[in-house]
Amino acid sequence: MCRIVVVGSINMDLVTQAPRFVGPGETILGERFLTMPGGKGANQAVAAARLGAEVALVGALGDDAFGQQLRAGLATEGVHLDHVARLADSASGTASITVADGENQIIVVPGANARVTPAQVDNAHALIERADAVLVQMEIPLDTVEATVRLGHRLGVPVILNPAPAQKLPTDWLQLARYVTPNQHELAILLDADPDEDFRTLMQRAPCPVVLTRGGEGAWYREQGEPLHQSGFKVHVVDSTGAGDTFNAALAVFLHEGLPTAVRKACAAAALSVTKLGAQGGMPGLQELDAFLARQAG
Numbered sequence: 001m002c003r004i005v006v007v008g009s010i011n012m013d014l015v016t017q018a019p020r021f022v023g024p025g026e027t028i029l030g031e032r033f034l035t036m037p038g039g040k041g042a043n044q045a046v047a048a049a050r051l052g053a054e055v056a057l058v059g060a061l062g063d064d065a066f067g068q069q070l071r072a073g074l075a076t077e078g079v080h081l082d083h084v085a086r087l088a089d090s091a092s093g094t095a096s097i098t099v100a101d102g103e104n105q106i107i108v109v110p111g112a113n114a115r116v117t118p119a120q121v122d123n124a125h126a127l128i129e130r131a132d133a134v135l136v137q138m139e140i141p142l143d144t145v146e147a148t149v150r151l152g153h154r155l156g157v158p159v160i161l162n163p164a165p166a167q168k169l170p171t172d173w174l175q176l177a178r179y180v181t182p183n184q185h186e187l188a189i190l191l192d193a194d195p196d197e198d199f200r201t202l203m204q205r206a207p208c209p210v211v212l213t214r215g216g217e218g219a220w221y222r223e224q225g226e227p228l229h230q231s232g233f234k235v236h237v238v239d240s241t242g243a244g245d246t247f248n249a250a251l252a253v254f255l256h257e258g259l260p261t262a263v264r265k266a267c268a269a270a271a272l273s274v275t276k277l278g279a280q281g282g283m284p285g286l287q288e289l290d291a292f293l294a295r296q297a298g
Contacts, residue, residue, distance in 0.1 A: 004048045004252050005131040007058040007121060007148045008041020009113040009139035010074070010084070011093040012066040013241070013279055018100045037073045038095055038279040039113065040137040040164065043242050045079045047249030048135070051269065052286040056080040056131075058124050059140070060112040062092035067112070083124045087112045093139075099277070102237035108139060108165075116140040118147035129155050133178075133252040137162040142169075149176050158255060162248045168192045175207035181248050183213045200227045211263060213247055215240075218267050221259060230263045233271035233296065242279030243270045250289075268293050 017032040037046075041059050049055045057079050061067035063086050070092060074081055093111040097104055121128075121144060128134055128148075134157055136148040145161070150173060152159035158178035163169065166186035174180070180190065187202050187210065188195040203210045203222045211221040218232035250269035254262040269289050276282030284292070 002053040002133075002253050002256065003131045004045075004053045004055045004249075005058065005124065005128050005134045006041050006045040006048070006055060007116070007124075007134065007136045007140070007144065008044065009039035009093055009110070009116075009137065010042040010057070010059045010061055010070050011039035011095045011108065011113070012036075012070060013038035013095045013097050015097045015099060015241075015278065017277075018098055020100050021098060021105055034278070036278040036280065037070055038242070039093055040139050040162065040245055042070065042074060043245035043279050043283075044135050044137070044162075044249045045074065046077045046280050047242075047246045047269070047273070047283045048253050049078045050283050050285045051250060051253045051289065053253045054080075056083060056124070056127050058083040058116070058120050060085040060087055060090070060116045060120075062086075062090045062112045063088045064092055066092040066094070083120060083127065085112070085116075085120065087115060090115060097241055099239050099241065102240060102274070104239065104241045106241070110139065113140050116144050118144050120144070121147045121151055125151065128152060128157055131157050133157065133255055134159045135162065135248055135252050136160075138165055138167065142167075146173050149173055153177075160248060160252050162244070163190050164244065166190055171207045177208050179209050179211050179251070180206065181211045181213065181251065183215075183244070187212060203227045211251060211259075213244060213270075215243075219247070219263050221263050223259060228260070230260070230267050233268055233292075235271045235275050237274045238282070239277045240274050242283065243274050245279065246270045246273040246283050265289065265293070268296070
């Protein structure tokens with residue numbers, strides 16, 4: 001069984017479905033409100049677990065009602081939580097999400113996620129050493145992201161860095177990641193580049209291999225030479241929240257099958273994830289993914 005360690009955020013998503021996005025100073029009537037588990041770290045952990053991996057999560061929750069619900073939900077999904085801290089003096093992270101016409105707008109309040117520390121990563125040393133891949137995102141402190149990348153590199157464990165929310169990162173440790181997985185906007189920020197520059201040129205300038213997501217168009221990937229393209233899969237889009245997290249999780253789970261296969265399966269898993277509401281609502285299981293890919297082949 002593939003072993004994945006995820007270092008990242010855990011949020012409660014406060015989701016409002018609306019006919020359209022609201023403008024400044026405007027009030028409109030929403031259609032539906034839901035609370036759903038989320039956070040990029042938790043999302044990637046759940047997605048990887050559903051795809052058959054043994055998953056451990058390094059993160060933090062508040063000792064509040066949201067924290068209790070989130071911990072119980074992750075445990076139900078089979079995610080190992082020994083390295084998820086419970087902080088009595090902090091609220092759990094939240095994300096306020098508006099969904100309209102299959103797109104989303106998100107405001108994140110980090111809460112306990114802002115206190116995920118490099119020491120927690122060090123304490124998970126033995127866990128990371130045994131992992132087949134490590135996933136880390138940027139809804140936690142930057143020094144903790146750096147500690148994860150450096151430890152994974154030192155141990156020879158592939159680290160997949162999902163640079164979201166995006167910011168420019170130091171080249172000296174960015175190049176230690178096995179792959180970075182931005183979208184086009186995030187890649188430009190990551191490299192402090194002109195956002196209008198061709199993304200394929202930016203991919204070749206990056207200090208480490210890039211797997212670039214392009215929504216419904218699929219993904220581009222490059223280890224050496226020219227970037228290669230994996231087409232997306234046509235589905236009915238209900239909610240795109242969590243698609244990128246599903247993509248990253250699948251990439252990690254199937255990386256041992258080679259990058260082209262992993263990217264194809266990641267695109268398929270991400271496509272399935274947008275067909276239902278909620279970041280984790282549409283994340284597929286392994287059988288569902290295999291059946292979907294078999295239909296595409298047929």
